[in-house]
Amino acid sequence: MRTFVEHQRAVRELLAPLHSSLEAAEGAEVLALDAVSGPHGRVRAHGRVLAHDVIAPGDLPAFANSQMDGYAVASADLAAARPEQPVELPVGRTTAAGDPIRTHARGTASPVMTGAALPHGADAVVPVEAADPPRFRGLGGSAHDVQPGTTARFAHPVAAGTFVRAIGTDVARGAVLLPAGARLGPAQLGTLAAAGITEVAVRRRITVLLLSTGHELRAAGAPLEPGQIHDANTPMLRAALDEAGALVRDTLTPDDPEAVVDALEGSAGLVDLVITTGGVSAGAFEVVRDALAARGVEFVSVAIQPGGPQGLGRVILSPGTAGVPVVTFPGNPVSALVSFELFLRPVLRAFAGLAPDRPRAHLKLAHAVNSPIGKHQVRRGVIDGDGAVEVGAPSSHLLHAYANATVLVHLPVGIDALPAGALVDVWRIDD
Known part of the structure; x- marks a missing residue:
């Protein structure tokens, strides 16, 4: 058996040329x-x-502008300003945001609004609330002309560049x-x-053919005959792939190797990656294995639970081409989604410029758990009010339980039991 880390590496190596392209x-x-x-x-x-x-x-x-509603001034005009001997300046013409750049007359204070161009000749802005009076006075109806005789007093000097957003x-x-x-x-x-x-x-976004297999599968909403089930894998993985930055083409095929090959050949030149679900185990009707084992896909057992049966390889869809990478997952929905989380999600999100890894933490178990000693088990769980992890049942058919989980709990190879309070690695999946 491969370890799940070894299979992660194999998937990354398979998709590395795709990243380069x-x-x-x-x-x-x-x-x-x-x-x-x-x-x-x-x-x-x-x-x-x-x-x-x-x-x-x-x-x-692109132009120097005011950071505040205030008065544009030449800093030299306020060099002598003191609280006990303020400098009084006549108020000049106002500049509002969007007005052309005006010229500031030395020895005056020009009202200027936030974002407005600093008049030529001014090198600082004094906020209106720091002047006396602490509000604009004498502005005309157009808010540009000031009533004659209007003045403002300043009790402190100001450094050049104060409250000025300089060019560049x-x-x-x-x-x-x-x-x-x-x-x-x-x-x-x-x-x-x-x-x-x-x-x-x-x-360019990566384009994925999502191929869900199973004679028993029917689209959501379709009537079911005895022995049939609604397809969960397609909408589930389509959403997961979209979150990973991929474009998805999807199709359902029955347990017919020719139908699988036809679906792949029909996507030649249209997709960068093929993902299949179902038909990869050791049963009598393993359609993906039957269709692709002789076409370059290697089927392996990975020491994880759920999701042990896996496959990957490169399939030639049309003569003279380099082939398209294929990654195969088990058909059980929980197994398929766990497989995506472990093997594909980090790679595809890195391709898309997204954070590849789930947020991770070491948390205490709320109760004792058992695990198969020869496998890396991924359990679904929630965090209780004390910050400990309550781990759900391990069965891989419990998709509803997965939907209510907030973390994936990792129980490593070589561990058959952990007591309450033991620290475990968890991946947050509630983003």
């Missing part, structure tokens, strides 16, 4: 920042990963605005928009 320039996709998709208008670039460095086309800020202090022209590999979240999209950038090159 996604990082290559030819794998880039250009997206407009204002392009949206889906019923809720989701920005298509959101969550994607930059294929190249984005260079700042100009300075941010966020980013300078020609600097790297965002590096290749950066994931585009809200702040990154806002930064690109602020720089006037309308489109970016992002890494």
